[in-house]
Each structure stands twice: as C-alpha cells, then as structure tokens.
Amino acid sequence: MHVDDTISADQALRLINRGTNLYWKGDYHNAKQLLSALARRLPTNRTAPFKAQRRAQAERTRILNALLIPLTNHQVPLRRAPDVSAACAEAYGPPTGNRWVPLRELLGVIGAHQLRLRGVHVPALGDRIHPHYTVFAPTRSEYADLVAEHPLPPGARTAFDIGTGTGVLAAILARRGIPRVLATDNNPRAVECARENLHRLRLTAEVLHTDLFPPGRADLIVCNPPWIPAKPLTPLDHAVYDENSRMLRDFLRTAREHLQPRGEVWLILSDLAEHLGLRTGHELLTLIHTGGLRVAGQQDVTPRHGRARTGETTTLWKLQGF
Ligand SMILES: C[S@@+](CC[C@H](N)C(=O)[O-])C[C@H]1O[C@@H](n2cnc3c(N)ncnc32)[C@H](O)[C@@H]1O
Structure with a gap:
C-alpha cells in the first residue's frame, strides 16, 4: 500500500503486522524518521539467549524491511533525497530502471559506501x-x-x-x-x-x-x-x-x-x-x-x-x- 508523511508509526506497525508492505511516497527524511520510530518500538534484548536474540533479530529485520522506497536508475525520486547513485552502483551494479528497496537496506548501502570512501x-x-x-x-x-x-x-x-x-x-x-x-x-x-x-x-x-x-x-x-x-x-x-x-x-x-x-x-x-x-x-x-x-x-x-x-x-x- 502507498503511504506518505501523514502515517503515524503506530499505524505503520499495525499495517506491517498484518502483512502489508508500505510503499513510501512522501519526504525522504520523514521516511527515515518513521523507520527510526518503528525501530524504537522493537526493542532488542542483548541478555536473552543467543537463539532467542537471533529470532527477534530476524523478526525485526522482516518488520523494518517492509518500509520500501522507490529507486529509479539509482536515484531516489523523493523530496530531500540525497544522491545515492554511487553507493547504489557499488552495491547493485549498473542501474536497472525502477524498483522498490527497503529503506533500511538503502541506508546500509549508503553506510557501506561511506566506509569504503573513508x-x-x-x-x-x-x-x-x-x-x-x-x-x-x-x-x-x-x-x-x-x-x-x-x-x-x-x-x-x-x-x-x-x-x-x-x-x-x-x-x-x-x-x-x-x-x-x-x-x-x-x-x-x-x-x-x-x-x-x-x-x-x-x-x-x-x-x-x-x-x-x-x-x-x-x-x-x-x-x-x-x-x-x-x-x-x-x-x-x-x-x-x-x-x-x-x-x-x-x-x-x-x-x-x-x-x-x-x-x-x-x-x-x-x-x-x-x-x-x-x-x-x-x-x-x-x-x-x-x-x-x-x-x-x-x-x-x-x-x-x-x-x-x-x-x-x-x-x-x-x-x-x-
Ligand atoms: C571473518 S571474515 C575474515 C576476512 C579477513 N581475512 C579478515 O581477517 O579481515 C571470513 C571470510 O571468509 C570468507 N569465506 C567464507 N567461507 C569461505 C570459503 N569456503 N572459501 C573461501 N572464503 C570463505 C568470507 O567471504 C569472508 O570474507
């Protein structure tokens, strides 16, 4: 389902828990804020046994990856989006037109690009x-x-x-x-x-x-x-x-x-x-x-x-x- 800046984190979480992927149409920075708000609602327990921690991690990944943003030839066509073309080319290879990617994954791609440069x-x-x-x-x-x-x-x-x-x-x-x-x-x-x-x-x-x-x-x-x-x-x-x-x-x-x-x-x-x-x-x-x-x-x-x-x-x- 398409969503934008008007959705709250609680509404987003309810939709994701019902199995709905959220296709973001709003402002890029607001999408990042929504992702952080979702992450805060999924606390990690570093004292739990390893297997329980991994299960929780997998569930957390599944939920956070349900927030998707558009990528058009390695550009994010959203307000206030940064230029991610170099980062995407390194991670995904040559551009392949339009696709949706989990915002969380894209942030990882950007982080990896910065680490590679630095x-x-x-x-x-x-x-x-x-x-x-x-x-x-x-x-x-x-x-x-x-x-x-x-x-x-x-x-x-x-x-x-x-x-x-x-x-x-x-x-x-x-x-x-x-x-x-x-x-x-x-x-x-x-x-x-x-x-x-x-x-x-x-x-x-x-x-x-x-x-x-x-x-x-x-x-x-x-x-x-x-x-x-x-x-x-x-x-x-x-x-x-x-x-x-x-x-x-x-x-x-x-x-x-x-x-x-x-x-x-x-x-x-x-x-x-x-x-x-x-x-x-x-x-x-x-x-x-x-x-x-x-x-x-x-x-x-x-x-x-x-x-x-x-x-x-x-x-x-x-x-x-x-
Ligand atoms: C912990 S990393 C160590 C990387 C590097 N040697 C270092 O010390 O920073 C383990 C590496 O082993 C590689 N690897 C895993 N299974 C392998 C296999 N069967 N044959 C060759 N490389 C493998 C992984 O791709 C990864 O790069």
Whole structure:
C-alpha cells in the first residue's frame, strides 16, 4: 500500500503486522524518521539467549524491511533525497530502471559506501583498508596485530590467506616480506575488494575466487574464519556467521594437505562462540586433531572493540602437522 508523511508509526506497525508492505511516497527524511520510530518500538534484548536474540533479530529485520522506497536508475525520486547513485552502483551494479528497496537496506548501502570512501585505519599496517559492500571490515584491529607480530616460520617463502575479505591479512603478510602470498575468498565482492586494497597499498599478492585453498602448498596458512556458527540471515552476515562452522570444519579437515612438511597454520578465532554456548573449546581441539594437526603454540589478545564481550579472547592458534 502507498503511504506518505501523514502515517503515524503506530499505524505503520499495525499495517506491517498484518502483512502489508508500505510503499513510501512522501519526504525522504520523514521516511527515515518513521523507520527510526518503528525501530524504537522493537526493542532488542542483548541478555536473552543467543537463539532467542537471533529470532527477534530476524523478526525485526522482516518488520523494518517492509518500509520500501522507490529507486529509479539509482536515484531516489523523493523530496530531500540525497544522491545515492554511487553507493547504489557499488552495491547493485549498473542501474536497472525502477524498483522498490527497503529503506533500511538503502541506508546500509549508503553506510557501506561511506566506509569504503573513508576506509578503516589498521594500525598493524600503518595504512587504511577500504572495505566493499558486504565484505568483512577490519574494525577490530587486535586480530590483525596478532598476524603482524607473531614470529614467522623460519624461511617462509609462500603464505596462503584463506577467506581474505578485504585482503588485510594478505597485506600484512606481504608487508612482512613473504615473497609469495596467495589469498582466496568465495565471495566475488571480497576478491575484487582485496585486489583493490593490495593494489592501492602497492603490495604483491595474488587473489583467487575459490572455495578455501589455492593450488599448491604453503609454508604458512592463515585463516580468520567467520566466528559465529549460526545461519546467516542477510548477505551482510556471511562474513560473520557460518552455519554449523562449515568453513572452520572444512578448513581444519583439509589444511594439512596444503601445508609444506614443517609449515604452520595460524587459525585466528575468538572464543565468542563459546561465550554464546554455540561451540566448546573441546570441540575446537577435536577438529584440530582430527585434521592431523597439533597445537604448537597460541597467542591470546583481549579485544578492545566496544562490542566485545567481557572475558572474550581472540587467539592465534599456531598449528603444525603431526
Ligand atoms: C571473518 S571474515 C575474515 C576476512 C579477513 N581475512 C579478515 O581477517 O579481515 C571470513 C571470510 O571468509 C570468507 N569465506 C567464507 N567461507 C569461505 C570459503 N569456503 N572459501 C573461501 N572464503 C570463505 C568470507 O567471504 C569472508 O570474507
């Protein structure tokens, strides 16, 4: 149903709860205010059990995504609308005429565009990394510090960065002087993003679009897999949520086949999943041993990020074949 500035948030919520999508015809800023008013009516409970929180999050997403605004060739034909053409081109590709998009999604697209322009300062690189839409942004810098500081395997000549995202860890490995760095990701947006970042930093590393490993063997294999074993709900979730720990399991099951005889695997993982009751420390060690690997060392760091849980630890697990 078409709605405009005259609708109240309570009326809007009632309509959405009856299954009606709201097609906005009014002022762009008023649409944003309505979205905020709807969001305030859907409180989040950060102390509820994880599964209940995810269910509430999915419901919240469904409700807020029911407020749609028009997009005509990547322009919003509404009063006081900003120019969103560059942001939309980055997220959606070339314009395709008229469509309706959830305002909430569009705000995410605009936010991602601004983050891409501004970049994220990564202290371990002394430089900025520019994330693309849906690509994991290295805003928690402590895990990058671990990769920048941990002693390299003696004489390491080849390193793999599995699930490279923005390419941040590949960039650190190349900066540390490893002559051949190969990075992979199964998200084409990440592949493009990593290539762009490495090019901008004038670092040489090859980036391949593939599932897990590139061909060949490496002296060092680094992997920072998605940390939360739960179903992704949106395209933005894929870098953080990994249903049934699929990537982690497949990585640990096969990493040894891609490792030089005295090579090292550096697995970067937070114990957030353990705090949420989604995985135990014992399960992780079992996966490591089942893959023919042993723990040869570990370096822990406490996340400094504002959203980190009390007691959360990020670990670089140094693994070797046995
Ligand atoms: C937590 S992000 C880490 C990104 C980056 N390495 C970093 O540390 O900032 C995990 C990355 O793994 C990628 N990924 C997930 N499953 C994968 C797979 N099977 N093969 C390759 N990459 C994968 C995701 O697309 C995402 O970019």
